[in-house]
Amino acid sequence: MPTISNKGHSMPESPIRKLVPHAEKAIKNGKHIYHLNIGQPDIKTPEIALQAVKDNDIDILAYSNSKGEESYRKKLVSYYHKNDINISIDDIIVTTGASEALYFLFSSIMDPNDEVIICEPFYANYIAFSIASGVNVVPAISKIEDNFSLPSIEAFEKLITKKTKAILICNPGNPTGYLYSKEEIQNLAVIAKTHDLFLIADEVYREFVYDGNTHYSILHEKGLDEHTIMIDSVSKRYSMCGARIGCLISKNKTIMQTVLKFAQARLSPPSYAQIACEAALDTPQSYFDDVAAEYVDRRNTLVEELQKIDNIKVAMPKGAFYCMVELPIKNSDNFAKWLLEDFDVNGETIMVAPAAGFYSTPSIGLNQIRIAYVLKKESLIKAVGILKEALKVYKD
Template sequence: MSLSVSQRGQDMPASPFRKLAPFAETAKEQGKHVYHLNIGQPDIATPPSLFEAVRKADIRVLAYSHGAGTDSYRQKLQAYYHRAGIEVDTEEILVTTAGSEAILFALLTCLNPGDELVVPEPFYGTYSAFAIAAGVTIVPVTATIDNGFALPPLADFEAVITPRTKAILLCNPSNPTGHVYTRAELEALLSLCQRHQLFLLSDEAYREYCYDGARATSALNLVGGEDYVVVLDTISKRYSACGARVGSLVTRNADVFQTAFRFAQMRISPPGLGMLLGEAAVELPESYFDENRAEYQARRDLTVRRLQAMPGVQCPVPGGAFYVMAELPVDDAERFGEWLLTDFSYQNETLMLSPANGFYQTPGLGTQQVRLAYILNLRDLDAALTCLEHALLAYPGRTLAPAAVQETAAMLS
């Protein structure tokens, strides 16, 4: 018998937003400039006050903290949630190593190996990885681009619920679609969870970033959700602090909290310096979000306007987060994404995007769709979209009618 890695290791999928990275590195070595629209890493500067808090900290020994996080940070988080209109006690807040650990702890706490987790697709690609790590099976319910990836009909959820179903997971505002679930949609999901005794896991990493005057509804504010709702959160995107690796799991269900806390104790403690950054972040004024929200909305508007003007491209208007899902006139989005990096350049520039098949569980879906992250400044974003426009005309596997290609090429020349 030969040595072999675990089955869960073999099942672990490639990152849908990093799988083309080797081709991007080669393109850069060849002297091409690559615009990265593949991953949600904002170029907005992390607030200097976060770094200043660490520099000023009087620390002789960087020791373990309480497993649930420091009292001071949990108190600051309680104040943050209060300002966001969410009333929770510090004993209902578990600090985690980024939102990733919050997701994993929620799955390990709420589901047994072999249980089923219902998720609207397309969904954040790493949910698949955490489900594999927890021995959980994701059961998708498909949303469609035609209605902006709104919540699928409740009948579609009902149709896939079995005795093994234990929870529903969604991201609001959504990564990757940008859809902002309405209060009515969330209330309908909670009602479904109550009828079938399921947990409602709500990833709210992009809470502040809703556009056109909209605001996200937290699942924690749904009436009757105390026993059912578990919120997964992070400071990564909120404060452009992805490298801090500080998140939180928030629930009013005492059994869920205590069980998740036992997992937290076994990993000892969340990042100490990260929590100092987090404390400083909570002190930022509301104007910080107002300014960033306006900037992201301008980027969204540019992205959608440019995409919708490209022949053959279908692109709904996302209501939040900083992603857009678009359907392109190409034979295969992953092949197109690779070709962008290996065979194409416009004025010695190209772009990297995320093929959308990695955001779907159902085989065959998303093959012509991509996720674009509008996380670059307006000038770079416009240049990246110009590259995409020219690429769609030059790609050998394009599905545009020849007349449309010729007409668009004439306009660009």
């Protein structure tokens, strides 16, 4: 019998999506589920983006440019200029989501068995991209006790070997909600320069920054043009997860020429989605101000309610819309399944993301969960109430 590849065996299940069959069964059994497990915003997509698709007069849905439509990239340049990121149209390649951008990048800058250092816990799909590219992830561990702040320069330098090619961060972070400070970004810049490494930043949550803080991009750093690559996406910014449009940005011409070859091999990013995304760039600032205010309100509500539960630890998010929580249990995978299969309060239960899937280090994060506060305040209060009752009766 033919067999699948070792790579296929190694590819992990999504810690977020693997519980879907259990959730479907719970729904069939009549339970209502509060979905705290996935970063799907309930904020409405800007009408201007949806209307642009409705109003188009395309009569042949042709291939787009492999780099992305020129008109869209020109408007992206203007968007980044407003954020003090000075780039040109040639520094952008539009991709099918940030996921494709990362896969193209890993394949462009690293060979099999090369190493990328990633601050842990991290977005679970980074592992999938590394396996698909044959790359090894080396975790730089951050801790809930430190609110998941950046490990020291010394901690990073201990991890660097001859095979190390890059450092990857998510800023603000998924799953932690941590926002890297200007000083922390500059510390990473020093490491990248000193050891001649690429510095990659996934900045898809740049609009979601709270408490008077500002987002400091790696592209704000001077003298790092050959080292830095930024990954971005419209999914969260405009609540357009289904558009599947992202981009890769770098002033390193060799990287861009190499990534383009991968982009040409997949032909082109989707045309209709680029139409919507180009129009979305005209979304007024008031939209983002309102969304940020809403998420701050939800975050504060969530954290306040969680802190009423005994024997848990809660990290305070500074950005994005995720919160990491450490529970008085042994295994959050088992707990998450039990919540869906065997527990409810008046016919209602919750779905959470077990945090072990956001770590590559074995045995770390087993008693943690990630909560996405993408529900309205009233729902968050109910959801935390269900969690509180569940912990009273759950047995490992």
